[in-house]
Amino acid sequence: MTTEEKIFLAAENEFMEKGFDGTRMQAIADRAGINKAMLHYYFRSKDALFEKIFQEKIKLIFPKIGEDVKKKKSFIEKVEVFIETYYQLLSQYPFLPLFVITTMNKKGNEHFAKNLPVDFFRDFFIASMFEEISQGKIKAVNPLQFAFSVLGMSVFPFLARPAILHVVNGNQEIFEELMKGRVEELKKYVRYILTP
Amino acid sequence: MTTEEKIFLAAENEFMEKGFDGTRMQAIADRAGINKAMLHYYFRSKDALFEKIFQEKIKLIFPKIGEDVKKKKSFIEKVEVFIETYYQLLSQYPFLPLFVITTMNKKGNEHFAKNLPVDFFRDFFIASMFEEISQGKIKAVNPLQFAFSVLGMSVFPFLARPAILHVVNGNQEIFEELMKGRVEELKKYVRYILTP
DNA sequence: GTCTATATGTAGATAGAC
DNA sequence: GTCTATCTACATATAGAC
Numbered sequence: 001m002t003t004e005e006k007i008f009l010a011a012e013n014e015f016m017e018k019g020f021d022g023t024r025m026q027a028i029a030d031r032a033g034i035n036k037a038m039l040h041y042y043f044r045s046k047d048a049l050f051e052k053i054f055q056e057k058i059k060l061i062f063p064k065i066g067e068d069v070k071k072k073k074s075f076i077e078k079v080e081v082f083i084e085t086y087y088q089l090l091s092q093y094p095f096l097p098l099f100v101i102t103t104m105n106k107k108g109n110e111h112f113a114k115n116l117p118v119d120f121f122r123d124f125f126i127a128s129m130f131e132e133i134s135q136g137k138i139k140a141v142n143p144l145q146f147a148f149s150v151l152g153m154s155v156f157p158f159l160a161r162p163a164i165l166h167v168v169n170g171n172q173e174i175f176e177e178l179m180k181g182r183v184e185e186l187k188k189y190v191r192y193i194l195t196p
Numbered sequence: 197m198t199t200e201e202k203i204f205l206a207a208e209n210e211f212m213e214k215g216f217d218g219t220r221m222q223a224i225a226d227r228a229g230i231n232k233a234m235l236h237y238y239f240r241s242k243d244a245l246f247e248k249i250f251q252e253k254i255k256l257i258f259p260k261i262g263e264d265v266k267k268k269k270s271f272i273e274k275v276e277v278f279i280e281t282y283y284q285l286l287s288q289y290p291f292l293p294l295f296v297i298t299t300m301n302k303k304g305n306e307h308f309a310k311n312l313p314v315d316f317f318r319d320f321f322i323a324s325m326f327e328e329i330s331q332g333k334i335k336a337v338n339p340l341q342f343a344f345s346v347l348g349m350s351v352f353p354f355l356a357r358p359a360i361l362h363v364v365n366g367n368q369e370i371f372e373e374l375m376k377g378r379v380e381e382l383k384k385y386v387r388y389i390l391t392p
Numbered sequence: 393g394t395c396t397a398t399a400t401g402t403a404g405a406t407a408g409a410c
Numbered sequence: 411g412t413c414t415a416t417c418t419a420c421a422t423a424t425a426g427a428c
Contacts, residue, residue, distance in 0.1 A: 018302075019217070021218050025403080025404060035414085036405090037405085061359075098297065098298070105294055105358060109358075141385075145377065148349075159297050165309065167314050188337065192388050199394085220420095221421075222420095232422090233423085
């Protein structure tokens with residue numbers, strides 16, 4: 001592993017856990033096991049380092065599951081695959097939603113949203129939904145609203161983890177059970193909403 | 197308006213918009229139209245000031261709509277009232293979800309979640325759902341999962357505003373239309389999910 | 393109570409030896 | 411490329427006059 005890679009990995013974790021303002025260059029250096037000066041040697045500034053990492057991570061939001069999704073015939077099946085794949089992704093990067101949302105909402109960060117890979121989302125997810133609605137295969141719900149709802153339901157537990165933990169009296173096992181069962185539960189909701 | 201109130205209001209806005217780390221004591225003082233030293237005179241430290249504001253705001257998460265909700269007979273009607281009231285609340289405090297979520301997820305802030313007023317949520321929302329399920333009045337979905345889903349769907353657009361704006365090509369009017377129509381759309385989803 | 397001036401700590405960034 | 415030592419800026423917080 002090169003020094004540059006070590007820095008990048010350490011910075012990734014620090015930024016994801018603590019956000020831009022909360023992250024210290026010293027903490028990144030410590031985590032990478034190298035000197036603070038090296039951060040600037042390789043990435044010039046904190047801003048530049050953060051920018052690189054964010055641009056890499058933002059591509060994960062609408063994951064490249066196009067191939068998996070396209071295999072499925074019906075739109076409901078496609079949404080089910082989306083929910084499953086998304087849950088896998090977020091389990092791997094549990095801080096991703098918080099990281100992206102806080103970053104995009106910061107003043108002066110308006111340009112970050114522009115790098116969202118919305119093509120998959122808009123041209124594929126939304127488009128194929130319109131198609132099945134016009135064919136009467138699913139109920140006529142608003143495609144955008146429906147998409148934001150699926151995203152909201154999928155992402156919420158990863159954002160509200162501390163609150164949910166409190167609701168279940170701090171019991172980690174119950175929380176994990178909830179998370180595991182959530183995929184099937186959401187798939188059920190989707191069928192109830194869309195099946196004519 | 198007393199100086200203390202001026203500070204509190206200014207601090208509230210600054211913290212809600214920029215979070216703890218992003219907020220400067222100087223910015224609060226400027227916004228309040230008073231001197232920086234006064235902040236410490238009235239609230240001792242940045243931490244203490246933030247703590248007071250957060251404790252006040254967190255009570256809004258599960259709003260005190262008990263009375264409105266109790267008037268309704270069926271659980272579905274209750275959820276509909278909840279969605280409506282929640283939308284009103286978030287329109288008034290659009291930064292509330294981001295503020296609460298970022299604060300609770302910060303390391304060392306574990307105690308903040310403990311002040312969540314979950315009694316309304318657990319004893320009323322969940323309990324009355326169990327009841328109607330056992331009576332066969334609504335479908336047998338998992339009450340906790342359902343509650344997190346309603347919250348997730350309600351809160352998502354307020355968290356992902358910059359992303360959604362990008363999806364609609366930065367068109368503010370379309371965004372506002374979406375937000376307005378969202379309440380009715382979510383109520384529809386709830387009926388589809390719960391009606392036996 | 394309210395201000396100005398200042399103390400104190402710490403962040404990001406750089407200089408320069410090796 | 412990697413380090414130590416240091417610069418500069420700015421944040422929170424306090425002292426003390428009025």
